[in-house]
Amino acid sequence: MNVLYDHQIFSWQKYGGISRYFYELIKRVSVSERVDLYQGFHVNKYGLEKIGDFGKLFSCQKIELPKTGRIYEWINTAGLKCFARKSKAGIYHPTYYNDYCIDGKKLVVTVYDMIHELFPEYFVHDKATIAKKRVILKKADGIIAISEATKNDLVEILGLPPEKIDVVYLANSLRLEVKEKRFFKEPYCLYVGNRGGYKNFLPMLEAFAISKYAKDLKLVAFGGGAFDNKEISAIKHLNLMECVKQISGDDKLLANLYKYAEVFIYPSQYEGFGLPPLEAMYYGTPVICSDTSSIPEVVMDTALQFNPNNIDSMADAFNKILSDDGLRKELAVKGKNREKDFSWDRCAKETIDVYKKVLEG
Template structure:
């Protein structure tokens, strides 16, 4: 089977969950599944493609990132990618993000992956000018089949866009961290025990709720820092919120780095906390489990579907519930050991090889 992935995500995302998924899926299909796979992105910025050693997987060249480069590369790739698609003559074109137009040649079946319905469920968190909802709806309507990364995402897709359930399938993600170079030492990571939060802190991610729970606990403030990895430096609103809630500003810190630095923070954290009110899937808890870090997380949307019984769960809208769950994981050695063991067992459910094989089964079904 000839399978093409389009340019969309690779032309504007250097690192990130969506491009990692598309890259891991493509390499799995080409490798373990033995399919003829081509990522057709004439101009790409993506680091996963740049660091790939898979011969012949990518058609394109890496280009630099600069202000508004994603928008420019998207327009150029839409033109330059078309001849490559026609030459490759794919049976399946897997679109890597949402667009009103397809790159698929006539006769190719189109598959689209929907990662979440956050824009539809939380429209107040996004600008009216954000085109994601419109482009997603157009791409879903156009696709021959839609893959959802969780049952929660599929339910929301059917609810918000009225997609026939038979046009959808659920394929869970795998997870991978790719540490490069030397690992940071304990001193580089933190000089105090800490709780770890990873990623974007806006809106539905409920970072404010986590700070509120942390600030309400004399035990947590006395014994642990709250370290936030990635997501950019704290803005003025976040700094003010920390101060107003009574948390010591020196104990709530933001840090950044590549996968090797993140891996070190996971390994050394007392607990990983995931307070989100909604997720299409949620890879960070699996990443934490893979490094032996116990997880405390929300009990809503797709998160229980991902973590199973391998996490201490809480109601993300209830400060006392969140605080109590974090305190249990941070203070109870027996519970920590239990969660670490369950986390290792939970990882067996998720792999990129399994994701690739289940996706290939869908391709074969719709191409028949």
């Protein structure tokens, strides 16, 4: 089998969830299948050109161009079309939703979530994604959803036939050994990632403020950039200036924060899959999380769940898990076992099965 992948996500993300997914996937698919990888003028730092003997590889990484604008996209598109004509791949798996009208190949598209459709108020400057997604999914010969919840959303929102959609789970890539002492000496709860909109960070702050442990613990927010004015104002209003900290860093620091956290909180209103809970579970960190979308599907009974739209429900979760050492230990053990159910090797194998099914169909 011969599979063609394009440049889209690699030209936008140095690092990121989707580019990580394709890095892990391509690295493994290339072991047993011929891979044609068009990277174009890309910015990613994963070094895909170094991971194996790809059948064909086009990379212009050293040529500097602005990564936005018509000229940049025109050159990338022209290069992809030329590369695709020479490729003998039977499957074309684009890394995002732009439709480049690649002829003569079966089209397989991965859908990561339906956030744009369900929360359009947070994406007023990115309405194009909804339109592009609809166009390419109508044309797709096969669709991969990263959770059953995402598959159900595709059927309900876009009316796509369920038999056209296969669920292939993602996996955790953060598996660094932590040998160093704890970065934060004080006990803390951990939040990871972006904080805007549906991520539900501000309501979570309110829940933390009214919990019994707000004065005994720190709340550490990793990543997502420095707190903005709205967040600072909320932190001051809730009298949490001494309790809430924001920090950024590399995977080594993140692994350290996971390992020594009292609890990891994931209050998002919606996720197509949600990798941070898996990361926390790998390090034996007890998880409290939302009971919506794909999140319960991933954590199952290994986490304490709450209603993300109810401040009291979140506060109760804080109180319950932080007051019960036995519960934290139980969830830590269950979480470590549940995390083992997900692997990138399994993701690659099941994706190859989707490719074969599409070719045979």
